[in-house]
Amino acid sequence: MKFHVLKKSFSSLNFAYIISTLATVHGDEDMEDDKLQQIKLLEEIVTEYENMLASLVGNIFFPAYLTRTDGRMLQCNQHFAESIAKAPYEIIGHTIQEIFPNELAQMILEQNEQVIKYKRSFSFQIQRNGQWYLSNKLPLLNARNEVKAILTIDRSLSENIELFSSLREEKELLRSLMENTHDYIFFKDIRHAYTRVNRAMLTLMNITDEKLVIGRTDDQFFNSEFATNRRKYEEEVVDKARPLLNVEEKLVIDQSVIWLSSNFSPLFDDKKQVVGIVGFSRDISGLKLLIQELDKESTFLRLIMDNIPYTIYFKDVHGRFTRVNKAQALLLGIDEPSQAIGKTDFDFFDPVTAEMTFKDEQWIMQQGVPLFEKIEQLTDSKGNTRWMSATKIPIKDEKGNITGLVGISIDITERRKVEEKLRVAKEKAEASDRLKTAFLANMSHEIRTPMNGIIGFANLLRTPGISDEEKNEYLDHITSCSNTLLNLIDDIIDIAKIESGQLKLRYAEYNINTLIDDLYSTFAVIMQKEHKEMIELRTNKTLPDHLAHIYTDPFRLKQILTNLLSNAVKFTLHGSIEFGYHLNEHQLVFYVKDTGIGIPADKISVIFERFGQILDNPYINKKGTGLGLTISYNLAQMLGGALWVESEVNHGSTFYVSIPYHLVESIAHPDHHQPISDDQLLTQLQGKTILIAEDEDYNFLYFKHLLKDLQLSILWAKTGEEAITLVKQNPDICLVLMDCKMPEIDGYEATSEIKKIAPHLPIIMQTAFTAGDEQDKAMQAGCDAFITKPISQKILFQHLKAFLLKK
Numbered sequence: 193m194k195f196h197v198l199k200k201s202f203s204s205l206n207f208a209y210i211i212s213t214l215a216t217v218h219g220d221e222d223m224e225d226d227k228l229q230q231i232k233l234l235e236e237i238v239t240e241y242e243n244m245l246a247s248l249v250g251n252i253f254f255p256a257y258l259t260r261t262d263g264r265m266l267q268c269n270q271h272f273a274e275s276i277a278k279a280p281y282e283i284i285g286h287t288i289q290e291i292f293p294n295e296l297a298q299m300i301l302e303q304n305e306q307v308i309k310y311k312r313s314f315s316f317q318i319q320r321n322g323q324w325y326l327s328n329k330l331p332l333l334n335a336r337n338e339v340k341a342i343l344t345i346d347r348s349l350s351e352n353i354e355l356f357s358s359l360r361e362e363k364e365l366l367r368s369l370m371e372n373t374h375d376y377i378f379f380k381d382i383r384h385a386y387t388r389v390n391r392a393m394l395t396l397m398n399i400t401d402e403k404l405v406i407g408r409t410d411d412q413f414f415n416s417e418f419a420t421n422r423r424k425y426e427e428e429v430v431d432k433a434r435p436l437l438n439v440e441e442k443l444v445i446d447q448s449v450i451w452l453s454s455n456f457s458p459l460f461d462d463k464k465q466v467v468g469i470v471g472f473s474r475d476i477s478g479l480k481l482l483i484q485e486l487d488k489e490s491t492f493l494r495l496i497m498d499n500i501p502y503t504i505y506f507k508d509v510h511g512r513f514t515r516v517n518k519a520q521a522l523l524l525g526i527d528e529p530s531q532a533i534g535k536t537d538f539d540f541f542d543p544v545t546a547e548m549t550f551k552d553e554q555w556i557m558q559q560g561v562p563l564f565e566k567i568e569q570l571t572d573s574k575g576n577t578r579w580m581s582a583t584k585i586p587i588k589d590e591k592g593n594i595t596g597l598v599g600i601s602i603d604i605t606e607r608r609k610v611e612e613k614l615r616v617a618k619e620k621a622e623a624s625d626r627l628k629t630a631f632l633a634n635m636s637h638e639i640r641t642p643m644n645g646i647i648g649f650a651n652l653l654r655t656p657g658i659s660d661e662e663k664n665e666y667l668d669h670i671t672s673c674s675n676t677l678l679n680l681i682d683d684i685i686d687i688a689k690i691e692s693g694q695l696k697l698r699y700a701e702y703n704i705n706t707l708i709d710d711l712y713s714t715f716a717v718i719m720q721k722e723h724k725e726m727i728e729l730r731t732n733k734t735l736p737d738h739l740a741h742i743y744t745d746p747f748r749l750k751q752i753l754t755n756l757l758s759n760a761v762k763f764t765l766h767g768s769i770e771f772g773y774h775l776n777e778h779q780l781v782f783y784v785k786d787t788g789i790g791i792p793a794d795k796i797s798v799i800f801e802r803f804g805q806i807l808d809n810p811y812i813n814k815k816g817t818g819l820g821l822t823i824s825y826n827l828a829q830m831l832g833g834a835l836w837v838e839s840e841v842n843h844g845s846t847f848y849v850s851i852p853y854h855l856v857e858s859i860a861h862p863d864h865h866q867p868i869s870d871d872q873l874l875t876q877l878q879g880k881t882i883l884i885a886e887d888e889d890y891n892f893l894y895f896k897h898l899l900k901d902l903q904l905s906i907l908w909a910k911t912g913e914e915a916i917t918l919v920k921q922n923p924d925i926c927l928v929l930m931d932c933k934m935p936e937i938d939g940y941e942a943t944s945e946i947k948k949i950a951p952h953l954p955i956i957m958q959t960a961f962t963a964g965d966e967q968d969k970a971m972q973a974g975c976d977a978f979i980t981k982p983i984s985q986k987i988l989f990q991h992l993k994a995f996l997l998k999k
Contacts, residue, residue, distance in 0.1 A: 239590050248493075251585060251598055253502075255325070255346040258332075261308055261339055263288040263301055270562060270585075272346070276321065296320055307331050308339045311476075312453075317349070324349040337476070376452070376473035377491050379459070382466060384409050384426055390491065393473075396445075418443050422454075426469050429456045433466050441473070451477045503580075503603075506587070508596045509557055511536045511550050520601075523572055545570045553584060557594050560586050567604070579608040638680055645673035678982065683819045690826045697830060698967075701856045702746040704780070705733050707753070708772060715757050715769075727764055732772025742780065743854040748827045752835070755820040756784040756847045764788035767844070779833065780853045785846040791839040799837075800825045824849070877996055881905040882927045885915040885942065887934055895929065898985050902992075912937030916945050925953065927995055932959040932970065940973040947974035954995035958983060 246267050249256050255272035259265055268283050276283075276291070289297045296318070303316050307329045316327045325346040332341040377390040386405045389397075397413045399405055410419035418441060429436050435457040443450045452473040459468040474488075497504055503520035507513055513532040521529045524540045537546040549568070556563050562585040572578050580601040586594045649666040652658070658666075689695035708731050716729055733740070753771065760769045767787025773780055791799065799821050821835075828835040832852045839845035882899075886892045887910050896906060907922065909915035912934040919925055928946065932939035943955050957970040960981040967978045977991050 243590055247587065247598075249343070251600070252345060253583075253600065254348075257283070257344055259288065259304065259342050259344065261304070261341070263297075263304065265291065266341060270564075275323075275346070292320070303327070303329060304342050307342050311337065311339055318346075376471075376475070377488070378471045378473075380426065380469045380471070382430055382468060384423055384469075387468065392488075396443075396450075398445075415444050425454075425456055426471075429458050429469055430466050433458050433460075449477070450475060503599075503601045505532075505599050506596060507553065507599070509594065511553060514596065523578075525572070525574070541570055553597060553599075556584050557586050557597055560588075560594055562586065568601070577605075578603060579605045635680075635684075639677065642673035642677040642680075646670050646677070649673075674982070683823060686823050687819050690823065690830075695830070697745040697748060699743055699745055701741055702744055702749070703737065703740050704742060704749075704773060705735070705737055705740040707746070707750060708733050711750070711753060711757060711771070714754075715761060719761055722761065724761065724764075727761075727766060728768040730768060730770040732770060732774075734772070734774045739855065741856040743856055744831060744851060748831065749851065752824040752827050752849055753782060753784065755824045756849070759820065759847075760784050760786040760788065760845075764844075775853060776850070778853050779850045782849040782851075783846055785844065787844040790841040790843055790845055791837065792841055793839075796837060796839065800835075877992065878903040879905065880926050880996060881907065881922065881924050882929065883907045883909060883915060883918055883922070883925050885909040885912065885928060885930045885934060885939065887911065887931065891931070894983075898988060911935045912939060912942035915942050916949070919946050919949055919953070923950075925950075927992070928953060928955045930955050930957050930975070932957055932966070940969060943970075943973040943975055956991055956995075 245258070249258055249267045250269045252269055253271070255269065255275045257265060257268035257272045264287050265284050268280055270280070273280050273283060278291070283291055288300050291297070292300060299318065303314065303318075307314055308331070311331055311333065313328065313330045316329070318325050318327050326349055328345045328347070330343045330345075331339045332343060334340050376393045376396055378386060378393050379388040381387055385407050386409070389402060389405055394400065394402060394405065397405065399413070405413075410422055413419075414422075422441065425436050425439055435455060437455045439454045439456070441452040441454050443452055453476050454471060454473040456469055456471045458466045459470055461467045497515075497517040500517065501519055503517065503523050505513055505516040505520045512534055513536070516524070516529045516532045518529060521527070521532060524532055526532060532540075537549050540546075541549070545568075549570075552563065552566070562583070564583050565581045566583075568580045568582050570578055570580065581604050582599060582601040584597050584599040587596045587598055589595050649669045652666050653663060686695065712729065712731050719725060719727060719729060757769070757771060760771075764786045765788070769784070769786045771782070771784040773782045775781075801822065825835045828849050828851070833850035835847065835849050837845055837847045882904055884892055884895050884906060886895065886908070892908055899906065907918050907925065909918050913936045915928070915930065915934070916937070919928070928943075930939045930943055934942060937945075939957060939959075943957065946953065946955060954976045955974065956977040956979060957973075957975040958979050958981065959966060959970070970978045976995065979987055979991065
């Protein structure tokens with residue numbers, strides 16, 4: 193028997209068959225020298241491919257093992273050994289029955305029987321050691337189309353769902369590549385013309401030169417039925433942009449039938465557009481040659497290397513790259529993987545990163561111990577910091593000598609960013625929680641303190657025999673505590689409206705010089721009450737009155753400056769407080785400067801946060817919610833400006849507020865009529881009739897006492913419907929004081945109905961709601977004015993003068 197050895201044509205699984213064949217023909221004792229040399233070469237080939245197979249199984253990223261058809265283990269990787277809590281020597285050479293429990297072993301053997309019977313890949317779900325796995329089984333066939341071994345790759349189905357989602361595409365790619373191990377490989381453009389074919393495909397076409405194939409289509413090489421069907425499959429792939437797998441094709445060549453199992457997959461460009469097709473066809477008619485099988489495996493490995501999103505590289509014992517995939521080339525900043533060959537990490541990374549990597553890899557190769565999922569930080573070719581999860585495994589030759597290593601790295605930068613964001617968010621949430629706790633404790637104090645004053649002095653008013661002086665003092669305290677409580681409530685409402693985006697500005701003409709004067713008068717009195725007359729209070733106005741009329745929200749601007757001046761008075765123990773403004777191009781910059789305790793540099797950002805307070809000084813009154821500066825900061829931005837501070841500890845602080853300078857060019861001439869006094873109002877309103885629409889008895893009683901000296905005729909409606917009826921029945925009513933929240937029909941609807949009856953009847957809406965849109969809603973309903981609770985006699989009388997004394 194004449195026997196020729198082709199090194200690339202033999203598999204270790206066929207070696208026993210070859211030996212037995214030679215022994216049958218000639219007998220082992222009759223072998224000639226040249227045949228013995230061939231056998232020795234075969235042994236070397238078998239050993240080489242056994243090592244390659246072991247390396248392939250060992251480098252699979254998931255648990256994998258190789259079994260014979262009788263269930264005995266041939267190979268396994270470290271992931272599989274760890275997943276069943278055994279060492280590799282306790283697995284290799286043992287049977288499935290010896291490794292797994294009886295029930296599980298029987299199930300695996302039954303699954304293997306299906307693979308052996310149908311000679312194709314199968315996927316099963318199995319449970320072992322409390323974990324569910326997707327078990328992919330692939331048959332390894334010899335030249336006679338016989339199953340000689342089964343490769344099993346298990347993928348955990350119990351992994352974190354987020355990781356599973358992010359790796360699902362890669363899993364599908366790997367699964368597709370693992371199932372597409374066929375003889376005939378071809379690439380085509382979207383016009384179905386060949387752009388490249390492998391050697392097996394050329395043989396199938398009976399063509400020797402690839403150039404004769406490029407640019408041509410199937411109908412120029414195969415029978416029309418085969419060419420038409422294949423074109424239909426390829427069109428489906430292009431149209432749906434997804435693979436078409438396991439298509440059975442019947443090919444007739446020289447009256448011989450060849451059955452092919454074919455897979456078609458789309459090729460994409462950088463814009464995810466289909467630009468071609470890659471096809472894999474496997475001869476399932478039993479006529480494939482071993483060289484075609486090796487070419488298929490080589491192509492399969494190349495496809496994995498080039499398409500897997502993980503960086504893969506091989507290095508020798510000196511740390512020089514011997515092979516890298518495209519992902520690694522991209523990380524290194526080179527165009528082609530071949531450009532890395534012979535170079536080291538020192539050629540691509542900074543010295544610190546390269547030195548750290550070199551030491552790790554030298555230790556791995558010296559100890560012969562793999563390194564799994566080590567987190568590494570490096571800088572890529574574009575200068576971006578990347579976080580990688582690296583697995584590095586030493587490579588050994590047939591004698592067990594370490595010749596290098598293979599590394600696989602997964603980019604976990606985005607995961608690290610998410611983890612860092614979660615950490616920062618957690619810290620912020622914890623800090624916010626601490627601030628809220630402190631705020632609630634402080635709020636309880638801030639509410640109970642004025643309430644104690646209100647209730648306490650109200651009870652003292654019941655004391656028999658108190659003098660008028662004491663009574664007035666008690667009433668002053670009650671009024672002061674009430675105003676403190678009202679300001680606290682306003683702050684809470686303001687911050688809530690700011691954070692929900694519901695706070696609206698109401699712009700109007702405003703004289704900022706008048707604002708400065710009003711604030712000076714107010715705080716001069718406040719400082720006197722707080723016994724701080726020794727602190728000098730100064731103002732600075734830089735514009736004449738005709739240039740000081742601007743268009744802004746007067747209430748909010750005054751609120752900001754009031755907050756800043758309140759803090760200045762609170763935190764200044766001696767020296768001076770100066771406030772004013774200056775014009776800086778198109779911006780008005782207000783300032784409040786004090787000689788107080790100052791603010792540490794590391795605390796400046798804290799004071800603008802909600803509930804942020806600096807309470808280190810024991811001599812400072814610690815009253816307050818920590819909301820004033822937060823509200824002011826946001827209001828300044830809403831007005832189109834900003835708020836900032838310059839401060840030095842023990843020397844003082846200067847707060848600045850900028851707003852746009854919108855000058856009002858034409859100023860209306862002021863009304864020089866003499867204002868009407870309360871005594872004149874008392875005389876002129878006697879006998880007039882007004883309607884008070886109010887459902888709360890104590891509120892009506894309050895209005896009745898406020899108006900008793902005017903000698904008005906007062907009607908009382910407790911519902912919206914009753915108010916409408918009284919207007920119909922009493923045409924002499926000259927004004928309506930309407931509560932917005934009324935039973936049956938609310939104040940807005942009642943106003944609309946009354947305006948239909950008496951369009952010119954003045955209606956003043958009074959409400960406890962403070963939102964700007966409430967005023968808009970009242971005006972849309974037909975109200976002539978809008979006042980908020982608590983209602984002062986001064987404001988109420990101003991509206992009475994405006995409406996009841998009109999000529």
